[in-house]
Amino acid sequence: MLAELSMRGDRPCGTEHPDATVAAERLRLHQLYATYVEEPSGALNGDVEEFLEEACRLDAAIQVFGENNVILKRTDGRKLWAKREEQAPLSAELEDCVILGGQMDTALRTDPRLATERLADKYMFSKTFTQNSGRKTYLTTFDDYHDDEPKAARSAFKALYGSGVRRMVAKAVVAKQGFRVVDLTHTRDEAEGWQTFVSETFEGFTHSHGDESILLQEWVEMEYEYRIFVVGHELVTGAGSVVEHTPLDNNGLAFNTTLRRHRIDYDPCADPALEEQPEVVTRYREFGERMANAFRAERPNMPHYVLDVATVNGETVIVELNGLRNSGLFATDHVAVVKALRRFEEEQPYRPQPAVKADSKQCTVCGGSNTDVSFPLATAARPGAPVILLKGTGPNAFMNCLDCESVAKVIDPLHD
Structure with a gap:
């Protein structure tokens, strides 16, 4: 069996550590990385922990699969055998190959072997998440304008504020670095709270993340x-x-x-x-x-x-x-x-599935077929549960998967 390990390279390395055992292990990982990938940069302005994690991934792959069975996927798209530094065959992409290491966004969106990553x-x-998160949670969006106001976000905000929540967390669903904590403890009413919330979140999110969905939660x-x-x-x-x-x-x-x-x-x-x-x-x-x-x-x-x-x-x-x-x-x-x-x-070895037709109703997240297609709508906020607030106009419709409860934007077959 083969392993394909994504390596980003150009990592700073720090071998110094007050504990002699840890320092020796850092030096070993430094040498391992230099042997199979490249000499670490030694830069002082990088994240040494990121280098150590990547080196640990390489070390684990070689320990478990053996150096002759590890393919290193470089950031430029090349795939080389770790031991021989030769081009790896494309056939190794699909069968009997375990995917390891941090993945680029394109691979996460399209590689069928990474479907479980997308589902996570x-x-x-997930009902399991909402029932065990210990806080009120709503899924909403800023890209749903009615009379110059994002109606979906206002609906979710109103539900949270009305339930007494005065500290909220707004989080971009895909670009997880999009994160804001908003303190509304000194606002007099919901209208003032909404204006404060918009001023602290709206511009930053729409500028950085476009029409991405937003997870709005009670801060705990x-x-x-x-x-x-x-x-x-x-x-x-x-x-x-x-x-x-x-x-x-x-x-x-x-x-x-x-x-x-x-x-x-x-x-x-x-x-x-x-x-x-x-x-x-x-x-x-x-x-x-x-x-x-x-x-x-x-x-x-x-x-x-x-x-x-x-x-x-x-x-x-x-x-x-x-x-x-x-x-x-x-x-x-x-x-x-x-x-x-x-x-x-x-x-349970991976085997490629037949290509899905463009007009298929198969869920793009979990692969299930228990789906329905509906025109744009917005559901009322329900305290304590996520709210699927759909958006869009014209020919756009949405696929709702009843297996994993994900929602994907699709093209209405009537306007295809």
């Missing part, structure tokens, strides 16, 4: 954020969302117990204390098992993903889901993840 990114349509204080890697619907490894940690910081446990109470507290110049919290991690694992079973029942076509959890008011909640390949590793056991992916692919 649509977590906001999250403690001890934690990331769990799920492969084949089974929990494999996990670690606290400690931004400076990489697999080199793993303490030998599949589920690392070193956590930080508030993720945003980290400052390299004033490091807040890390805590050993084995009881919290045990609670997260039990919760993660229940959620993995629930997602398996709800989305059987989504076997791999990353589950982010946290504690809110003493209860465990889902923060979000992410695709497995592009997610940060933190102090997880990444070799265990790659081993699990190989076992899964050996038991």
Whole structure:
């Protein structure tokens, strides 16, 4: 079996570390990366953790598959055998090849082997998420104008504000770096709150993300954020969302117990204390098992993903889901993840599916056929559940998948 590992290259590398064991491991990864990819740049203005994560991915691929079976996919599109530095055959793209490493947006949108990544990114349509997120959540958009006002966003905002929520989070669904926290505690009424909300979010989102859907949520204080890697619907490894940690910081446990109470507290110049919290991690694992079973029942076509959890008011909640390949590793056991992916692919190997006709009603997210097509509409906001607020005019219609609850913009067959 082969592995195809995407490598971005030109990474800064830092081998210095106060712990001699960690410093030696950093040096080993530096040499490994130089041997198979390129000499790390040594730049001081880059993210050393990103280099270490990419080097750990390379190390895991070679350990699990062997250097003769690893194909390195470069940013320029070339695919080379890691050992021989020769062009890899295109036939290796489809069968008996496990996809590893961070993926470019084009591949995430189009590669049929990455369908589970796309489905994980649509977590906001999942009942399992909304029922276990611990906060009110609405899916909306700014690109729905009526009388110069984005009606869909106003409807979702009104539902949240009317329920007493005065701190909100607006998050771009696809471009996840689009993120705003809006404090409305000093606004006198809903009208003033809406004006404040628009002034702090609307221009930035529409300028950066166009007509992308927006996830509007109640802000809640999250403690001890934690990331769990799920492969084949089974929990494999996990670690606290400690931004400076990489697999080199793993303490030998599949589920690392070193956590930080508030993720945003980290400052390299004033490091807040890390805590050993084995009881919290045990609670997260039990919760993660229940959620993995629930997602398996709800989305059987989504076997791999990353589950982010946290504690809110003493209860465990889902923060979000992410695709497995592009997610940060933190102090997880990444070799265990790659081993699990190989076992899964050996038991259920990928086989390319026949091309889907343009007029097919197949869901573009999960591949299911339990879909219907409707003309643009907007549903009323429902407190505590996501709202699918559709937009568009003219010949545009929308496909609603009843299996994964995703919505895709399609062309009305009557106007095709």
